[in-house]
Amino acid sequence: MTPAQQDAAQAVIDGPRGALYGPFVPLLRSPELMACAQRMGEYLRYRSALGPRLSELAILVTARHWNQPVEWAIHAPVAVEAGIPPAVIDAIAHRLVPQGLSVEEGAVYDFCVELHRYQRVTDATYAAALAAFGEQGVTDLMGLNGYYTFLAMVMNAAQSAVPPSTAAPLPE
Missing domain, CATH: 1.10.8 (Helicase, Ruva Protein; domain 3)
Structure with a gap:
């Protein structure tokens, strides 16, 4: 080096x-x-202004969107430790809308899914995130999506090896 x-x-x-x-x-x-x-x-x-639980939720939505197995292998177990229910993680892995989300979790999930899917969010989704997290929290949420997208792109292009993990691999 x-x-x-x-x-x-x-x-x-x-x-x-x-x-x-x-x-x-x-x-x-x-x-x-x-x-x-x-x-x-x-x-x-x-x-992050969102705290570890909500940050990990945003990371998982991003990892799923980019089919990024390294991010998933690292962050799915961390998300469980941070308090995200395994059923929510499994739903995200299978591209299903998770059930039983808190208001804050729903705001993160909706914001992330819309931002990745449409490259923007609706006014209603932005307003819900703003009400839940304030300006700094919304900005950090955008940053989490962008940063973990960047990492996903790097690892997908480099074909990074998936580390051992307690998480089930992402389904095809």
Whole structure:
């Protein structure tokens, strides 16, 4: 590794992730991009205004939309730990609308699905998210969708290997 790659890799290892894995392996080829992505991801994953439960829900919807098995393998177990019911995760995996979502979970789910499917959200969906999370929360929700889309694209293009996981693989 070049000195810049070593520094970028060490920053990921020293951060809350604790290891270099998933999208950071192919991103290491562009250390400055990886460093910027790592900092954004650290905020969105660990300090988002939405909190871990709702952030993980947004990540799962994004992983499903992009058919991204690495994101799914990493985040489905984290989502369970954060309080997302396994039935909700299974519904998302099978492209079904999850039942029994709280108002906040429904706002996240609807926002993410619309944003991925139509590249925009309706006024009603935006208003529901705004009422639930405020301006910063809606902005962080957009950031989560964009950031995990970026990572999905990187890993899909690089054909990143799926790590061992307790999560069932994404169905075809």
